[in-house]
Amino acid sequence: MKSITDLDVGGRLVLLRADLNVPLDGTVITDDGRIKASLPTIGALAARGARVLTCAHLGRPSGGDYPARSAGGPSLRPVAERLGELLGRPVPLAADVAGPDAARLAGSLGDGDVALLENVRFEPAETSKDDARRAEVAGRLASLAALYVGDGFGALHRKHASVYDVPRLLPHAAGELVQSEVDVLRRLTENPERPYVVVLGGAKPSDKLAVIDNLLDKADRLIIGGGMSYTFLAAQGYEVGRSLLEPDQIGNVAGVLADAARRGVEIVLPVDLVGATAFTPDAAHDVYPADAFPADRESLDMGPRTRALFAAKLADAKTVFWNGPVGVFEFPAFAAGTRAVAKAISGVAGLTVVGGGDSAAAVRQLDFPDSAFSHISTGGGASLEFLEGKTLPGLAALGDDQ
Ligand code: 3PG
Numbered sequence: 001m002k003s004i005t006d007l008d009v010g011g012r013l014v015l016l017r018a019d020l021n022v023p024l025d026g027t028v029i030t031d032d033g034r035i036k037a038s039l040p041t042i043g044a045l046a047a048r049g050a051r052v053l054t055c056a057h058l059g060r061p062s063g064g065d066y067p068a069r070s071a072g073g074p075s076l077r078p079v080a081e082r083l084g085e086l087l088g089r090p091v092p093l094a095a096d097v098a099g100p101d102a103a104r105l106a107g108s109l110g111d112g113d114v115a116l117l118e119n120v121r122f123e124p125a126e127t128s129k130d131d132a133r134r135a136e137v138a139g140r141l142a143s144l145a146a147l148y149v150g151d152g153f154g155a156l157h158r159k160h161a162s163v164y165d166v167p168r169l170l171p172h173a174a175g176e177l178v179q180s181e182v183d184v185l186r187r188l189t190e191n192p193e194r195p196y197v198v199v200l201g202g203a204k205p206s207d208k209l210a211v212i213d214n215l216l217d218k219a220d221r222l223i224i225g226g227g228m229s230y231t232f233l234a235a236q237g238y239e240v241g242r243s244l245l246e247p248d249q250i251g252n253v254a255g256v257l258a259d260a261a262r263r264g265v266e267i268v269l270p271v272d273l274v275g276a277t278a279f280t281p282d283a284a285h286d287v288y289p290a291d292a293f294p295a296d297r298e299s300l301d302m303g304p305r306t307r308a309l310f311a312a313k314l315a316d317a318k319t320v321f322w323n324g325p326v327g328v329f330e331f332p333a334f335a336a337g338t339r340a341v342a343k344a345i346s347g348v349a350g351l352t353v354v355g356g357g358d359s360a361a362a363v364r365q366l367d368f369p370d371s372a373f374s375h376i377s378t379g380g381g382a383s384l385e386f387l388e389g390k391t392l393p394g395l396a397a398l399g400d401d402q
């Protein structure tokens with residue numbers, strides 16, 4: 001995989017695919033971590049005199065054609081403004097993705113300038129499964145530039161035109177974020193120091209069973225909390241009340257538990273839960289043992305014995321990967337479990353990796369400095385698929401077969 005220093009970028013138009021898919025509250029950015037993580041590559045390219053035309057997606061625009069999508073948004077306007085603030089100079093935003101205004105903007109750039117194209121998912125073909133449809137929009141994007149740099153780590157698992165097809169049309173390299181993310185994930189997959197403990201949370205086991213299956217060969221201990229843990233508890237025959245549940249996954253989850261036992265991998269599940277009367281920030285709540293949960297309550301967090309158990313199971317770790325909050329941390333009354341996990345991981349002397357937008361947002365919202373962890377990945381799905389051992393389409397296109 002080539003790096004940006006292998007490209008002669010001075011005075012040339014570089015199409016930079018970044019992942020600027022930030023969480024928004026209306027048009028207000030609630031976590032600008034992905035924009036900040038993109039700055040090293042943008043800065044390095046601009047400092048070397050490249051004309052940096054940045055391409056990114058935001059959210060999942062709906063609508064059958066370009067006009068419907070661009071009318072419905074979201075526009076990258078707030079991202080262009082924040083990027084401009086961070087760079088200390090305005091970042092102009094094209095009114096379209098790969099149309100006349102994008103061409104005009106590309107032609108107006110001087111050496112070292114930085115600009116942004118509109119939300120690439122306004123082009124319906126960007127995410128198409130039809131190779132010919134993606135090729136058409138990829139061709140238009142490529143015609144704007146002389147070189148391509150892929151730095152959108154969080155989107156590398158998507159076989160999308162701007163991620164997968166454009167790099168095949170232009171001389172290309174991987175940006176610094178992609179290089180550093182891949183370096184860290186390799187350390188997790190190749191020769192992790194032991195004990196290697198993985199903490200998985202988030203809503204659904206169905207999203208994570210494949211990674212769990214792969215991790216049973218690699219990790220020494222798997223801590224499972226949050227929304228997905230209720231399906232594991234149900235698979236052991238426990239009542240989970242009105243908690244999140246994927247009933248159709250109970251059989252698969254039971255299979256994973258049996259597999260783990262066979263392979264000697266310890267699976268740590270919650271032993272007590274915080275059961276609330278409703279999914280609201282101020283809902284009445286009590287702590288219940290995991291084997292005596294009431295049918296009319298919904299678990300929104302891990303109980304105190306579980307918090308202590310998870311912390312104890314992290315205490316001797318030398319390598320940790322964490323994906324997914326273990327409670328509804330957005331509600332302060334139900335953030336204790338996620339806070340306990342973050343605190344325990346921040347005390348680990350070894351490689352600690354936090355992966356995924358939700359977990360990254362959680363640690364920042366709970367006021368942990370980024371420096372409390374070795375690495376906060378900008379990619380959730382991308383880092384999980386890497387750990388699953390899948391080939392990421394965007395990485396393959398950059399010339400890395402993992
Ligand atoms: C993400 O936020 O997961 C990445 O930016 C990819 O976005 P997507 O999940 O909408 O494809």
Ligand code: MG
Pocket residue numbers: 380381
């Ligand atoms: Mg995603």
